[in-house]
Amino acid sequence: MLILQLAIILVASKVAGSLSVRLGQPSVLGKLLIGIILGPSVLGLITEAETLTEFSQIGVILLMFLAGLETDIDEFKRTGKASIFVGLGGIVVPLLIGYITGIAMNFTNFEAWFLGLLLSATSVSISVQALKELNQLNTREGTTILGAAVIDDVVVIVALAFLMSFAGGDVNLTAVILKKAAFFAGAILVGWKIVPWFLRKFSNLKVTEVVISSALIVCFVFAYLAEYTGVAAIIGAYIAGVAISVTNFKEEITEKIETISYSIFVPVFFTSIGVSAQFSGIMDNFGLVAVLSIIAILTKLLGASVGAKLSGYKWKNSLGIGSAMVSRGEVALIIAAIGLESKLLSQDLFAVIVVVILVTTIVTPPMMKVFFNTADKKKKSRNVA
Template sequence: MLIFELAIILVATKLAGDLAVRLGQPSVLGKLLIGLLLGPSLLGLIENTEVLHELSQIGVILLMFIAGLETDVQEFKRSGKAGSLVGFGGIIAPLGIGYLCGYLLGLDTLPSIFLGLLLSATSVSITVQSLREMGRLNSREGTTLMSAAVIDDVVVVILLAFLLSFAGGDVNLPLLLGKKAAFFLISILVGWKVVPWLLQKITSLRVTEPVVTIGISLCFLFAWFAETTGVAAIIGAYIAGVSIGQSKQKQEVMHKTETIAYAFFVPVFFTSIGVMTDVQGIGNNWWLAVVLSIVAVLTKWVGSGLGAKLAGFSTRSSLAVGAGMVSRGEVALIIAAIGLEANLLDKSLFAVLVVVVLVTTVVTPPLLKLTFPKHEKKAP
């Protein structure tokens, strides 16, 4: 059954992506929507299995790894201040309005704060793909988005740890902060000093594809290390990509990883987002899904957009940066699952939030296409 499902996914995503482009939209939009069509909400041809989920995780990790390989490090450094303003702007607005929504829904204080915190999460994996298609990943807006995403991930996870400690969870805050600091210190040091040296040594091995094999292995190791220390795996994969991107083997690793990723794993990731969403599960709460989806889109768009404006971006560029932060993706789904386990969400609200995450993910590509400055020269 799995083999049949994979065959459907691979063919359907390519056809849907092509159709989206013909309609003037990024191909990723068609790939996302085809997952919803094939999943339990509509045709029911694809089941949300654990194997499919694991394959999709590899897809998003490789996607962020490729984004790291393409990152202009000097531009990334220059975007630090702007990334901070965008990141914090994209946390404060959703957190405050999300808390207010929880209060109006009759939730207690901690669940209301959790709702705001969940709406503050960001996953730029879909944004990355959209920007790659547009040739804008290395633009000032693109690098600012990547910087803001790292800040958003770290701050939201730390705030989540504080909240869980108040909710009765067994959270050692000093240990948690120490692990995160250790991850960034060790990963940056290893990426700077060890990775280029290791790749140079690997080139002498008399086996097939030694460089790309070690490159992907480093991607997975950095992702695992990030997840182990409480940072999102996609951040680890991105740092691995940035590290290898400074080596002489960059082009070889990127070219061959793209072939592996886009031929199989990335299509599975895009499809799985729609497959894991069962809109029938929200029942009579459809109105709540609509309201929270609007809140989720506007708070992140406006909050991050204002941060970009304060950083000196033009109005249009600020709207583009804000749009790039809208998608909640797999990061919000992980946080929602934690909230369900910690009794900060009930099952009905969890189902609603899964739909909200899907909506934010689907609207991001067309928002980016609509708002991104058209006068800027595309990256090669």
């Protein structure tokens, strides 16, 4: 059954992606939508099997690993201030508006703050693919977005631990912060000193494709340690990619990892997002889904865009950056699952939040296309003039 499902996903995602491009949209949009059609909500051809979930997890890890490989370190340093402004702006506005919304819905203080944190999360795995298709990943804007996503992830997870400790959860806030600090310090040190040495030594082994295997080892170890210390695995994979990007192996690794990733794992990841959508009974809460979706989209767009503007970007570029931060993705799903388990979210509200997360993910690629294309046209018109 798994083999047949993989075949269906690969055929459908490639065809849907191509159709999306023909319609003037990023291919990732078609891949997301075809997942909904193939999933239990519509045709029921693909079900959420544990193995498919693991394939999907590998897909998003490899996607962020590739983003790290294509990151320009010098540009990353130059955009540090902008990343901080965008990351914090994209947290503060959704957090406050989410809290006010929760209070208006008669939530307790803790529940309202939890909703705000949930809306503050960002997952740029979808945005990374859209940036690649729009040729924006290696630009100043693309680097700012990736840096802001790292900041967003760390701040939101630490804030979540802080909230859970006050809400009666079994959370040692000091230990949480120290674990995350230890991971980032260790990852930077290992990436700087050990990763290049490891690649050189491992590449001397007399077996086939040893360079690619060594790169995957680094990627998966960093991703595992990130997840183990409470940082998202995708952040660990991204840092691993950045570490390898400054070595002489970058070109070979990037080319072959792209082949591995886009042939099977990444299509499964994109399609599985749509497959995981559950719409049964959601019409009873359609109004709430609509309201929360609008709030989720506008607050992140506004907060991140204002942050970009304050750091020196023009409005068109700022809106492009803000749109890339809208997708909540797997990071928000993890937080929502924590809320359900700790009874900060009811089962009905959890179902609503899952659909809202899906909506933010689907609207992100076309929004990015609109804002980035508009910014590019203005830039070209100035050059012509």
